Amino acid sequence: MRVGTRTLWTLRRRLVRRRVRLDEALDGMPPALPCLSPEADGYLVTGVPAVHADAMSAPGDLALFVRQAYVRSYARLDLDFDTYLAGFSAKSRSTLKRKLRKLAEQSGGSLDLRVYRRPDELEEFHRQARALSALTYQERRLGAGLPDGEAAVAEMQSLARRDQVRAWLLFVDRRPVSYLYAPAEGETLIYAHLGYDPGFAAFSPGTVLQLEAMRLLMDEHRFRLFDFTEGDGQHKRQFATDSLDCVDLLLLRRNPTNLALGHALNLFDRGVATAKHLFAAWGGDALRRRLRR
Numbered sequence: 001m002r003v004g005t006r007t008l009w010t011l012r013r014r015l016v017r018r019r020v021r022l023d024e025a026l027d028g029m030p031p032a033l034p035c036l037s038p039e040a041d042g043y044l045v046t047g048v049p050a051v052h053a054d055a056m057s058a059p060g061d062l063a064l065f066v067r068q069a070y071v072r073s074y075a076r077l078d079l080d081f082d083t084y085l086a087g088f089s090a091k092s093r094s095t096l097k098r099k100l101r102k103l104a105e106q107s108g109g110s111l112d113l114r115v116y117r118r119p120d121e122l123e124e125f126h127r128q129a130r131a132l133s134a135l136t137y138q139e140r141r142l143g144a145g146l147p148d149g150e151a152a153v154a155e156m157q158s159l160a161r162r163d164q165v166r167a168w169l170l171f172v173d174r175r176p177v178s179y180l181y182a183p184a185e186g187e188t189l190i191y192a193h194l195g196y197d198p199g200f201a202a203f204s205p206g207t208v209l210q211l212e213a214m215r216l217l218m219d220e221h222r223f224r225l226f227d228f229t230e231g232d233g234q235h236k237r238q239f240a241t242d243s244l245d246c247v248d249l250l251l252l253r254r255n256p257t258n259l260a261l262g263h264a265l266n267l268f269d270r271g272v273a274t275a276k277h278l279f280a281a282w283g284g285d286a287l288r289r290r291l292r293r
Contacts, residue, residue: 001268011261013041013252020047022074022188022227025244030055033251042252047072047230050245065262067248067269073228073240077189081218087241096211099204103172106203112171113212119157125167126153129179129195136195146181146193159183166217170209178205180213187224189217191236210239 001009020031030052033043042062056064075084085093104111116125126146133145146152159165164184169176178196182189196205217223228236230246250265252258 001265003272011265013258013261014039015042015044015250016040018043018045020045020049020246021185022047022072022225023186025049025072025246041258042250044248044250046248048247048249050247053247053249056249056251061254062251063254063259063262065250065252065266067250067265068230069245069247070230071232071243072230072246073232073236073243075214075226075228075239075241077214077217077223077226078221079218079241081215084214084218084241088238092238096207100208100211103170103203103205103208107172111208111212112174113209114169114171115216116167116169117160117163117165119160122156122160122165122167123153125169125179125181126156128169128176129167129181129193132176132179132197133193133195135197138193138195145195146179156181156183163222166213166223168209168213168216170205170212172200172205177203178209180206180209182213182226184223187222189223189226191226191228194235207235207238210235214239 001007001011016034016036018031018033024031025047031045031048033045033056036043044067045056048056050069053064053066056062088096100111116122129146130148136145138145147155156165156167166182166184166189168180170178176197177200179194181193183192184190194206194210196209214226217226226239228240230248250262252262
């Protein structure tokens, strides 16, 4: 049970996890589930197209609870970059060009963007990007920075050996100011980690890096889709070409304890949503801005 990023209580159940890949979500069929072992309480299925939600509990012995609903944004990479850019509004195109030009001016007139895809390159990427990640809001406040440690590097290198990863670093005067890490599932790259040096926030390095990464990917013709995953942030909306309404589902065996827990979670979530709505209606956004100052 969470409020924002803070977990207040944890209700433990043995769940089989199933993440629906973007290509599966787009094929028009409800995703298949693995067999449920006798000791498991149910499934946690993420990234399910909303149109298929009801069909997921078809066997009848599972109770369905929607944990969250969201827009899953993605971009097609089989486009020509000029065609992709034409999908932006004239104002957005002008703003992006201005941001690109301003950052290039900080780096001697041209962007210093480096791509990492081979196993030996990913070790260097991780070293540089980890130093950046430690500065970011995602890591300091949310604990969601680029993973650290030998296991993380080994996983990156394993993906690189199968040509299933792309990573980028943007430099200014040989100093990294932004990074993007995107592992792949088949022909789909996943928006896993993006971060930048807060000292360069005025130059929008994350936006510039994303734009140039899309240019390179469309020129490369290796991957078909870029999955921005759940969440409807401005960055994702700006760079996506399409979106899909999705839900995360909790499917629990029908017994009194599981039913009580599932309904308790839903009741808690509705209470939090109502509180957020009332907070905003009473001027909460203005209060939050004043407190941040």
